[in-house]
Amino acid sequence: DAPESYWKIIAEKRRLAIEETQNENEQLHELIEQLNEENEHLRDLAEQCQYLNNIVLELVPQDEQKDAEMKINGNEYLTSTTHQEQ
16 A cells, blocks of 8 residues: 555646646636637627618719629739729
């Protein structure tokens, strides 16, 4: 059988490991909460953008919409205008 001091050392190592795991778990919960809040904010922002996009589409005549198609290429927004008002 192992001496009592051996078991005390093992118990202390396990206690420290549990404490470290609890701290990490708490930090992860805080991070998840922050990310959920950010996701909610971004969803709201996306809804606002969609709403504004719908308004713009209603205001711009169909002919101009066809002439001014917007394409997304990476992070660049390219607008092709074949007919410009003079």
